[in-house]
Amino acid sequence: MPRPSSTTPRPSRRSERPGRGASRPPADALWRRGLEMLRVARRVVITTHVDPDGDALGSELALARFLCRGGREVRVMNATAHPPEYDFLTRRGEVRVFDPAAAADRDFLNTCDLVVILDVSRYGRLAGMEEAVRRAPAPKVCIDHHVDEGEKFDLRLADERACATAALVLRVIDALGGALDLRLAEPLLAAIVADTGSFRFQSTDGEAFAAAARLVAAGAEPHALYRRVDCARPIARVRMLGRNLRALRLAAGGRVAWLRVSRRDAARQGCDVKEVYDIIPHLTRVAGVEVGVCVVEHGPGEVRVSLRSAGRVNVHALAQRMGGGGHRMAAGFSAFKQSGRAVARRIVAAACVAAATAARG
Ligand SMILES: [Mn+2]
Numbered sequence: 001m002p003r004p005s006s007t008t009p010r011p012s013r014r015s016e017r018p019g020r021g022a023s024r025p026p027a028d029a030l031w032r033r034g035l036e037m038l039r040v041a042r043r044v045v046i047t048t049h050v051d052p053d054g055d056a057l058g059s060e061l062a063l064a065r066f067l068c069r070g071g072r073e074v075r076v077m078n079a080t081a082h083p084p085e086y087d088f089l090t091r092r093g094e095v096r097v098f099d100p101a102a103a104a105d106r107d108f109l110n111t112c113d114l115v116v117i118l119d120v121s122r123y124g125r126l127a128g129m130e131e132a133v134r135r136a137p138a139p140k141v142c143i144d145h146h147v148d149e150g151e152k153f154d155l156r157l158a159d160e161r162a163c164a165t166a167a168l169v170l171r172v173i174d175a176l177g178g179a180l181d182l183r184l185a186e187p188l189l190a191a192i193v194a195d196t197g198s199f200r201f202q203s204t205d206g207e208a209f210a211a212a213a214r215l216v217a218a219g220a221e222p223h224a225l226y227r228r229v230d231c232a233r234p235i236a237r238v239r240m241l242g243r244n245l246r247a248l249r250l251a252a253g254g255r256v257a258w259l260r261v262s263r264r265d266a267a268r269q270g271c272d273v274k275e276v277y278d279i280i281p282h283l284t285r286v287a288g289v290e291v292g293v294c295v296v297e298h299g300p301g302e303v304r305v306s307l308r309s310a311g312r313v314n315v316h317a318l319a320q321r322m323g324g325g326g327h328r329m330a331a332g333f334s335a336f337k338q339s340g341r342a343v344a345r346r347i348v349a350a351a352c353v354a355a356a357t358a359a360r361g
Contacts, residue, residue, distance in 0.1 A: 030155065030156075030157065031157060031175070033155060034141055034143075034155050034157045034172075035172065035175050035176060037114055037139065037141055037155065038067065038114070038116070038141070038172065038176065039070075039176060041067075041072060041112075041113050041114035042071075042072055042073065042113055043072065043073045043074075043108070043111065043112040043113050043114075044064075044067055044072055044073070044074045044075075044112060044113070044114045044115075044116060045074075045075050045076075045077060045108065045109055045112045045114070045115045045116070045133075045136070045138070046060050046063055046064050046067075046074060046075070046076045046077075046115075046116045046118065047060075047076070047077055047078055047079075047098075047115065047116070047117055047118070047126065047129060047133065048060055048078055048117070048118045048119050048120060049079075049119060049120045049125040049126065049127075050078075050079045050080050050125060050126065050127035050128070051080050051082075051274065052078050052080070052081075052082040052119075053082075053083075053119075053194055053195075054086060054190050054191050054193065054194025054195065054229070055119055055164045055165050055166055055191040055192075055194050055195040056078075056082070056118060056119040056165070056191075057082045057086050057089065057090075057095070057187070057190075057191070058086075058089065058166050058187035058188055058189075058190040058191025058192075058194070059118045059119055059143070059164070059165040059166045059168075059169045059187075059188075059191050060076045060078075060095070060118055060187075061076070061089055061090065061094065061095075061187035062166065062169050062170075062173070062184045062187045062188045062191070063116065063118070063143075063169050063172070063173075064076050064094070065183050065184055065187075066172075066173050066176075066178045066184060069178070075096065075108055075112075076094060076095045076096065077095075077096045077097075077098040077105060077108075077109070077129070078095065078096070078097060078098060078129070079097070079098055079126055079127040079128040079129040080097060080127070080128070081097050082095065083274065085228065085229050085230075085232060086190065086229065088228050089186060089187050089190055098128065098129050098132065100128070100132055106132065109132055109133070109136045110135075110136055110137065112136070112138050113138050114138050114139060114141065115133060115136055115138050115139070115140045115141070116140075116141050116142075116143065117133070117140055117141070117142045117143070117144075117153065118142075118143050118144065118165050118169070119143075119144055119145070119146070119165040120142060120144055120146070121142075121144055121146035121147065121148060121149045121151060121325050122149045122151045122325060123151060125325075139154040139155065140153050140154050140155075141153065141154060141155045141156075141157065142155070142156045142157070142158070143157045143158070143165060143168050143169065143172065144156065144157075144158045144165055144168070145158065145159055145160055145161075145162040145163075145164065145165050145167070145168060145203075145327075146158075146160070146325060146326060146327060147160055147316050147325060147326065147327060147328070148160070149320075149325050157172075160327075161203070161205070162203075162207070163192060163195060163196050163201075163203040163204055163205055163207060163208040164191050164192045164194070164195035164196065164203075164208070165191070165195075166187075166188045166191030166192050166195070166211075167192060167207055167208065167211055169188065169191075170188055170211055180214060180215065180217075180218040181218055181219070182218060182219035182220065184218070185214075185215040185216075185218035185219055185220040186215075186219070186220045186225075188211070188215050188220070189212060189215040189216070189220035189222065189225060190225055190229065192208055192211060192212060192215075193212075193222070193225060193226075193229075194229075196208050197281065198226075199212070201329065201330075202311065202328075202329050203327070203329070234270075234271075236269055236270035236271050237271050237275045237278065239269065240266065240269045240271045240275060240276070240278075241278045241279060243269065244259060244261060244276065244278075244279045245279065245282060247259055247261075248279070248282070248283070248286075250286070250289070251348055251351075251352050252351070252352035252355050252356055254286070254288045254289065255288060255289060255290045255291065255352070255355035255356065255358075255359060256289065256290070256291045256292075256293060256348060256351045256352050256355050257283045257284070257286050257289045257291075257292050257293070258283075258292070258293035258294070258295070258344070258348050258351070259279060259283070259293070259294050259295065260295040260296075260297070260340050260341070260344045261273075261276045261279075261294075261295070261296055261297070262296070262297035262340060263296075263297060263298055263299060264297075273296060273298055276294070276296050277294065277296070277306065279294060280292065280294055280306055280308060281308075283308050284308050284309070284310040289310055290309065290310050290311075290312055290313050290354075290355040290358050290359065291307065291308070291309060291310070291313050291315060291318075291351040291354060291355045292306075292307065292308035292309075292310075293305065293306075293307055293344075293347055293348055293351050294306040294307075294308075295340055295343055295344040295347065296340075297339075297340035301336055301337045301338065301339075302334065302335075302336055303334065303335045303336075303338060303339075303340045303343045304332065304333075304334050304335075305319075305322070305324070305332055305333050305334070305335070305343060305347055306330075306331075306332045307319055307326075307330070307331045307332055307347075307351070308329065308330055309328065309329045309330070311329070312358035312359075312361070313351075313354045313355055313358045314328050314354075315328070315329065315330065315331045315354075316328050316331040317354075318331065318347070318350055318351060318354055319331035319332055319333045321350070322335065322346075322347065322350075323335075
């Protein structure tokens with residue numbers, strides 16, 4: 001099978017006029033096969049990575065709603081819940097947290113005729129759903145924009161340059177002749193805003209803006225989205241960000257900014273451990289910092305590390321060495337049966353080497 005990333009069609013930047021026209025229908029054989037599988041499927045499971053983010057959830061909702069229009073039976077099932085700030089996007093019961101003990105969940109997964117895996121480059125990212133998805137007899141189609149980790153899906157529709165998986169979902173909807181309405185536009189815009197850092201990250205391209213123009217024309221409201229996602233935080237969460245900003249440490253002569261926080265630290269401040277991740281955009285805001293490292297102890301022996309690049313360091317390469325993945329500018333990994341302190345020491349040392357090398361280059 002050819003490497004999908006080299007052949008995946010992408011709307012031409014030159015021909016795409018702002019605010020006009022659907023993205024060019026994907027034309028190569030891989031995409032044609034994937035689109036045909038989506039078109040003929042009648043019972044579809046859609047899933048994504050553990051701890052779904054805005055792109056993961058928004059992509060799922062838009063694809064599910066689009067496929068439902070064709071009379072298909074579609075279930076969105078994830079290993080864990082999405083952040084509560086995205087609840088407003090969902091209808092009651094629209095997204096299920098997969099329960100391996102629930103016969104209804106297992107039965108649907110085992111009798112569906114297609115499993116669509118979104119925003120995931122490796123089965124391992126499905127965490128508690130991995131085994132059940134692998135065992136499901138239906139073919140698995142992956143739609144994703146992460147760096148290819150060589151994982152074998154039945155079909156992988158991928159474009160590493162895409163700003164968000166949602167941009168690929170929009171290409172799919174366009175190619176299958178779907179019309180945009182608010183039910184599709186709202187989650188797609190939330191997804192693109194999330195994955196482009198509100199149109200600021202390196203992945204932000206003409207396709208992101210052209211898609212956004214169409215989604216806004218279909219009724220999505222950027223300001224309302226911002227208010228609901230970013231401006232509804234409990235005071236404890238904002239105060240914890242303040243404490244974590246104070247605790248930020250610099251290494252490698254100011255080229256690496258890093259922080260280690262535990263679930264206990266967060267709990268002491270009345271916060272959920274996932275709210276620690278609010279610090280991440282700030283890591284690379286410091287002048288001279290090339291790499292940001294956020295080490296979070298989720299539980300005894302479970303450490304999750306987020307890596308961010310200011311531009312020169314490929315943090316995907318760093319994450320990959322530790323068994324993780326992601327993108328060139330944003331990546332991460334999990335470590336088990338190790339202390340947060342030990343993991344932090346190892347990854348900060350590696351980040352310092354990478355940052356120093358980049359500074360010399
Ligand atoms: Mn994504």
